[in-house]
Amino acid sequence: MMFSLVMIQPWFAVAGLASVGLAIWMHLYQRAASRRMPISSLRLVPETPPVARNRRKIQHWLLFLLRTLGVILLGAAFARPGPSTGNFSLTGGREAVVFVLDRSGSMAMGTTEGPSVWEEALDLVRKRLVELHPQSRVQLVCFPPTETGEDWVSPSAMRKVVAGLTPSLAEGHPLGALREAAEALARFRSDMPESLDVIGDLQRLGWDEIDTLTLPEELRVRVSQVGYPEAANRGLSLRVRGRDQLRRGAVVAYGGPSALVVRDQVDGGGDLVEWENPLPDDVLELPYRAPTNGWVRREVAFLQASDGLAEDDRLFDTFYVTPEIPVYLLEPHPEREAFLQTTFFLQQALRPTEGEAAEDSRFLPRMVPLDEAVGALLDLDDREAVVVIPPLANWPVGLPAAVEKTVRKGNGVVFFAGPELQPQDYTEDWATLLPVRLGNVLSFDRSLTLPPIGETHPIWGGLSEALRRRLRKAPLKKRFALEPVAGAEVTARYADDVPLVTLRPVGSGRSLFVNTSPNRAWGDWPAEGALFVPTIHMLMSTVVTSTPQLLRNSPGAGIVGVPFDIRVDPARANVPLRAGELTLQVDAQGWIRNLLFDRTGFFEIQTEEGLAVRPVAVNVPPGESQREFYAPAILQRQLEARRRASDSDGNAPTISLASESGWWRWILTALAVVWLIEPWLALGRDRPTVRKGVES
């Protein structure tokens, strides 16, 4: 096997050689300047000294050679050289070649001049095919894979196959393709030399996994990069932040101008709303709101023209805008100043006037004096309202029945604990609604803690990690000893397992008991606005069960090539739906599973009859949009290492892509030695023979 040298960054080696000029210049032009000798007066020296400063010759050869060696070693270390034993050269005879071709989203990139990255890749494949012996056998493996797999064909037949290929916008994961190529070669069983020819832009995505790969022993490997680095890129990607009523879309932009244009279109003939938005810190958070209710198609794009990969310069999102949810807060002390009312903090939290939640809130709090509550609830026609019952010492006759009637229609009720609450009275009057049986009040000197709250927590999983940590130590100091009634479910507990939030289905609605006060009577939790507002929003969302709310809370955007789930009206369960050519099935909860699209944009999910169900948005995978590449030499060496791994006992060595060769360590060691010697040599040479005096 021939030995050759491969450099990861050959330009550094060139720069190192060019820097030899610097060493020469130092020795020719700087040598006199470095030997300055003070003298009391130039009167002591002859007027016309016999010296020729323009005479240039290298005098200190050892030092010169040492410095030259130093800059060459520095360049060589950065060039990261290493041995390449897989010298790929055509044999001129018959061969079995597998082309592993990248057709991921980044390959669809256009370049400023000349052919696109994809065309460049195809040209390279065609060129290689022409170079092959006509009786060679060729197979093509793409990542992402093509819909129809290819078999071993002749080079001329493969040229026709290649002509029909198109790039995908999906993510590319080369590991599967390489495995498939290795298996194809193993199955081929011929006496022809076998080769693997990898062609792509070598984007970082997916390549880190090749440590687990094993290639045939005699396989020759060639890695070729196309499209790098001339194609500049910018892009947009979407992340959803928050949960439930506080969800909002976060648009992440990179490489583009500092302003975006946002277009919202409500399905069913709503006006197109368009506005420009500056981009703070590369992330723009957009609340899911619209002037009218219904499905909204949102498109975000850079304000200026697009670049080589136009598909990632626009971003698509869909969401469902629900009507505002009325929340009836029964206030026992409406005559008091607002801030002294029992439900004051809840009113503020559900309709905040500042902060992110002010834009996102879909709740409409209404304070109802306790005396008027019965009449108000009996007139209630809402089917997704929430009634909040603060701790009450007494209540009008007929209130429990009115609330129960409301809840059974499909609305929710939320009870709060507090000092005014008498357990015995509650147990007697509210037994059909209360999810718990109340015991004594338990007081604590220190704040109670909650157990760790993870991302899957049924109520507060959507909070940020910082808020979840804060909620664990929320200042709560009193609570009831209680136990849930039959059919109730504890959705949140204190750290000592005492229920904090208990949920009970009642008819079509839900009843919730919160084991702390809604005001500061039993702790300062309501006074911490940044924590209280989102936690109360999420708490209220758990008792809202209507279909529009389910739709609102379901994600509406996916990415090309990655299966994702969306939700539709559960009434569509088991009804066949369509999205373009795709036939879709809806499960009992209204979920359509494993939706997969191969291009970006909006797609309409329809019934067989053509009735619109909901739109879906699909975007370019963020990883494909970002352009970070491996050097071909690194990957080639890694693939060769995978091949060599099968030489011995078949155990694949663990080789990181970053540590492709240990040569650089030796080079740096040599450089360190040079740098240790150089000052000693230079100082020894420059030690002055006449020194300036020292003042006493």
Add this chain to the structure above:
Amino acid sequence: MPEPLLHIDAELIAGSRDLLLLAQSVVEGYAHGLHRSPCAGSSQEFSSYRAFLPGDPPQRIDWKVYGRTDNLFVREFEQETNLRGYLFLDASRSMDFGDGAGHKFVYGRLLCAVLAVLLQRQQDAPGLALFGRGQEIPTEDWWPPSTRRSHLEHLVYHLEDQVADGTHDHLGGLSELVDECHRRSLAAFITDGLVDPEELKNVLSQLGMRGTKVILFHLLAREELEPTFEDEVVLVDQETGAERAADGAAYAGLYSENLARIRGHIEQVCHDTETEYCFLPTDQPLDDALRRFLLLRSG
């Protein structure tokens, strides 16, 4: 070669931060065995009391002290001298050269202090001027001769703080200053000779015409006398900062010739102006300098 009496080395200088003390110890060492015997003079400068001895003139008895103590004391006065000694020290930056005790200005400063102490011991009046710092000699660099004891102290303390920082190679206002010199006087020039030779000649002539005995101490550091040139160097003038490239290997011989020529020229100037010329490499002891100076004074 006889053992030198006055060792001036780095250890000696470093061991004494007090230039006056150092100069006095040098003089004491040189004049070993001789004790100062102040003669009773007739000047107005009171010196001290001492007990009356038979033979002392009765008019010198202090009767007021006798009235208080019942003991006879006579009052002694410093004798005024008729000789003024002018010490001219070169403070140009070219003097800022040499290593340790061989540093030209350090050496010259010590020599100056020693001569001042010596003059004081001889009842002469030492004066000091530092030149080479500008077109004129500033007031603070000119200390007219005086026999006051405090004058010597102030003069030497002032000297102690000086550095060679002048950037002029001419003698500044020395010519005007010489006009103020007393006619019967003694002058010592302490310089490295790297001054304008014509100007030096004029000043020396001027002093000679006024009847002043002049001695020129020509200081040169050992590194200047025997420099080691290697390879190509850039010589940097201490005074002006000017630079000149020189090929050291081919340069050593020419340098020695040039130095000999400069020395010869200064010697010739001294000869022409009847000035005593004393060449002093700064690694040499001060014996010769003091001997020559005392000879000049007595002669």
